[in-house]
Amino acid sequence: xxxxxxxxxxxxxxxxxxxxxxxxxxxxxxxxxxxxxxxxxxxxxxxxxxxxxxxxxxxxxxxxxxxxxxxxxxxxxxxxxxxxxxxxxxxxxxxxxxxxxxxxxxxxxxxxxxxxxxxxxxxxxxxxxxxxxxxxxxxxxxxxxxxxxxxxxxxxxxxxxxxxxxxxxxxxxxxxxxxxxxxxxxxxxxxxxxxxxxxxxxxxxxxxxxxxxxxxx
Numbered sequence: 001x002x003x004x005x006x007x008x009x010x011x012x013x014x015x016x017x018x019x020x021x022x023x024x025x026x027x028x029x030x031x032x033x034x035x036x037x038x039x040x041x042x043x044x045x046x047x048x049x050x051x052x053x054x055x056x057x058x059x060x061x062x063x064x065x066x067x068x069x070x071x072x073x074x075x076x077x078x079x080x081x082x083x084x085x086x087x088x089x090x091x092x093x094x095x096x097x098x099x100x101x102x103x104x105x106x107x108x109x110x111x112x113x114x115x116x117x118x119x120x121x122x123x124x125x126x127x128x129x130x131x132x133x134x135x136x137x138x139x140x141x142x143x144x145x146x147x148x149x150x151x152x153x154x155x156x157x158x159x160x161x162x163x164x165x166x167x168x169x170x171x172x173x174x175x176x177x178x179x180x181x182x183x184x185x186x187x188x189x190x191x192x193x194x195x196x197x198x199x200x201x202x203x204x205x206x207x208x209x210x211x212x213x214x215x216x217x
Contacts, residue, residue, distance in 0.1 A: 002159075002160065002163060003105070003106075003107050003157070003158070003159050003163065004105070004106050004107065004159065004163045004164070005106070005107045005108075005109060005134075005153065005154065005157055005159035005163065005164040005165070006101055006106050006107070006108050006164075006165055006167060006216060007108075007109045007110065007111045007134075007136075007149075007150060007153055007164065007165070007166045007167065007182075008108070008109070008111070008167050008168070009047060009110075009111060009112055009166075009167065009168035009170070009173045009190075010110055010112035010114055010119060010122060011046045011047060011088075011112065011113075011114065011190075011191075012046055012047060012168070012169035012170060012187075012189075012190030012191045013091075013167060013168050013169045013173075013187055013190055014090060014091070014094055014110070015088040015089060015090055015122060015126075016088065016089055016091060017046065017088045017122075018042075018043050018046055018191065019087060020077065020080060020081075020086045020087065020088060021042060021043075021046050021077075022039050022042045022043065023080070024073050024076045024077040025037060025042050025057075025073060026039075026042075027072075027076045028069050028072035028073040028076055029069065031072050031076075032065070032068055032072060034058075034065075034069070037057050037058075041057060043191045044170075044191060044192065045057060046113075046170070046191050047112070047113050047144060047168070047169070047170045047172050047173065047191070048113050048143050048144060048172060049113045049138035049142070049143035049144070050070055050073060050074070050113070050138065051066070051070055051143070052143035053113070054066050054069050054070055074115075077118070078117075081118070081121055088122050088125070090126050091189055091209065092209070093208060093209030093210055094209050095126070095128065096209065097209040097210070097212060097213050098128055098131050100213055101213070101216065102131050106216070107133050107134075107157050107159055108131055108132050108133060109132055109133055109135065109136065109153045109157065110123070110132055110134075110135050110136065110137075111136045111144075111149035111150060111153060111166065111173075111176070112136070112137055112138070112149075113137075113138045113143065113144060114137055114138060115137055115138060115139050116135070116137045116139045116140075118137075119135055119137050120135070123135075133156075133157055134152075134156045134157050136148075136149035136150075136152050136153050137149075140152070143172075144170075144172035144173060144175070144176045145171075145172050145173075145175035145176040145178075145179055146176065146179065147176055147179040147180035147181075150164065150166060150176060150177065150180035150182055151180060154180075161180070161181050161182055162182075164182040164183070165177075165182060165183040165184070165185055165216065166180070166182055166183070166184050166185070167185045167186075167187065167206075168184075168185075168186065168187065168190070169186065169187050169188075169189065169190020169192060169197075170190060170191055170192040170196075170197075171192050171196045171197060171199070171200035172200075173186075174186060174197055174200035174201045174202045175200045175201060177201060178200070178201035183203055184200075184201045184202050184203055185202060185203060185204055185205070185206060185212065185215060185216075186198070186202035186204070186205035186206065187205065187206045187212060188205050188206065188207050189208075
């Protein structure tokens with residue numbers, strides 16, 4: 001049987017990472033004397049690569065200020081992770097879903113705006129690293145919705161485009177899937193609305209990890 005690839009976004013899909021992102025972003029802005037961004041707006045840029053996320057939060061800022069915010073955010077986020085202050089819990093039911101999909105013969109991967117170090121730490125903290133055959137991160141790719149992450153995952157795993165599905169909680173994930181020519185499945189427990197997911201190209205939107213498993217059968 002030909003392999004099938006399920007590519008997952010991380011924050012908002014596998015784990016609830018919004019609190020760490022919001023805290024680090026607020027601290028970075030404060031450190032550089034900028035008003036803290038609206039928390040709702042920060043949650044909406046979760047999943048983008050950091051430079052693109054900061055550009056969306058401060059579209060009129062200078063390149064120097066955005067670069068300084070990028071550096072400050074990375075330092076703060078890394079410090080929180082290394083000190084054990086970073087909490088990125090798996091959503092209920094995700095661990096079971098991952099085990100079930102692996103048992104069914106799915107090839108699993110992640111395509112995320114996180115750094116490679118951040119993703120590896122996140123997966124290792126939950127003991128699920130070995131379940132994933134391909135890890136695509138912001139370190140090596142343009143920001144979503146560019147299809148580069150999906151293209152690389154397909155090349156790495158040898159799975160055909162028509163047998164790949166991209167799973168995520170934001171319109172960026174759905175648009176990336178459309179741009180790559182693969183099936184897009186949304187989840188409703190993340191950071192963008194169901195309507196936004198459908199508008200961006202979702203074929204369906206799961207209401208729970210168990211429901212996502214049914215959609216993947």
